Amino acid sequence: MKAALALSLARASLWHRRKVLALVCLTLTLSVTLLLGIQYLRTEVKQSFTNTISDTDLIIGARSGQLNLLLYTVFHIGNATNNIRWSTFKQLEQDERIDWLIPISLGDSYKGYRVVATDERMLTHFRYGQGHALAMAEGQWFDGVFDVVAGASVAKSLNHRIGDHIVLSHGGGRTSFSNHDQTPFTVTGILEPTGTPVDQAVYISLDGMEAMHIGWSSGVAIPGRTLTPEQAEERTFTPDAITAAFAGLDRKILTFRVQRQINESTAEPLSAILPGVALSELWRLMGQFERALLGITGFVVITSLIGLVAVLLTLQAQRAHEIAVLRAIGASPALIAALYVIECVLLALVASALALVLGAGVILALSPWLLAEYGLYIPLRPLDHTEWLMLAAVPAAALLVALLPALSTWRQSRSLGLGDTGEK
């Protein structure tokens, strides 16, 4: 068989039919883009998810299940069952196995976003992704009692600038009826986007949290007993309790021992969890969703293959004369079958290449928007092993489906007479 001839005929034939094939190629390109995109997104979302918190060895909170503790401390979902006494936190600080601690105090909200009360240790020790620290996009970390630092998404969606005065709400929820009107906060800084729930919260000092709750009882402000900002500046505050703490250990090997000790603490019922373990348990729970995506991916492949076969069969009907001519001048049935296979594979290769370009373009174009709007960090990266295999499967599958028209043409052209198109 003449491979060079088959290749050049296939190329000329594809080019000749480019107007029809452009549409097919577009369909194939879009479905391959979708296939690859879903796989890419799956990998990235999982990556993004497991990168929500890093370098934190233990999360310590009131006694509860590990998922609950993970959800309310890291993902700002749900509520704490109880608090940790400040004295207990002070004791933990004395523990020399613990390198650093970040206290966090939750409970209030700002227009649906969580208010996280913490201190400067959040800025120095908190890590996400591949060990990234928090960074200020504008302004500075809070210093005064009524200073607030906004997460990137909060600042973006509510259009906050440095110096804005904002009023926090008591309790969670988007529309709270009890606001801390007497103690407005001033935005002193805005965080860089992280693509994690950190973007979806505002950060105040533990002092600020205490100060705005003075004079409050059972969720209502008692008139005349709340502080004015001026009074607050003159006082010092000591919190009674915090919600949870992130901890980093000096020696990672001690993690389980410290965890066990905290869990068995008799002074106060506490739970310490390993964030990595809790995250993977949470991801397993969401595996249902991942499997659904995988199913959709499968259907996308099947759909595009059916489209491919349909087009090949349509082309076959159009090509009876051309095949009669090629047979008459001595082309073997194998050469003619090879034409189909080569054309189909070339088409798939073009579609795959276009899908790569299109996919990269879409990711580049949407990546900043996804991060800003949804806090989803989808960077452009080289394809991984699985994705390359998936992409390679497209021309391979095209080769397989091309065998269908190729074999039927091969069989037919063996039995047809000179100049016979088989259309009688």
Next chain:
Amino acid sequence: MPSGSRTTAPALTVSDLHFRWSADQPSLSFPDIRLAAGEHLFIHGPSGSGKSTFLSLLAGMLSPESGTIHMLGNDIHKARAGDRDRFRADHIGVIFQQFNLVPYLTAETNVTLPCRLSDSRRDATHPNPMAEAHRLLTALTIPEDHWHRKVTELSIGQQQRVAAARALIGSPELVLADEPTSALDTDNRDRFLDLLLTLAEERNTSVLFVSHDRTLAPHFHHQIELDGGVR
């Protein structure tokens, strides 16, 4: 009964040829032929007389029920299907009534196509297939600016002449022509026939020309009748 009575070895010998499409259909029988190299044969046959079947048998694309076809000393139906395809590529040029050309190739690439399928026909061109194609296209009065065009942009008459050039390139021993002039008007038909036969003679190529139009017969050395052949 025509016979190549010259001293050269016959280009084609057909004897006692029978064909049956399927077991329940009548057997077709075809006249015996003995054609010397370079001689032209006119085969007259009305439609339905089995012309296409006869040419398919000669081209090695159908197998006879009985009888033999010797072409250039080879019994072509003793060969395997792949060898028959190669034999056709090497030794036979074909012209149909219409749809002769590969639509996505230019006129000149259509003409050189046999040289890409057959090494012997490529080697028979001087100095190369493209030069030979240009010479044939010029002889067949295809304007030079049409050579690089898609064949679908050519007139029917031009398409048939391009097909003739393709059949003649690389000087095959035999050209099978199946009603190649029936889509042409009288002027075009006569010009086509003249050019085809003249160029074939230059190359010592035998032309087997099948037509229902008996007025063409005088252009040929011999003529035979296909009578439907049902026995």
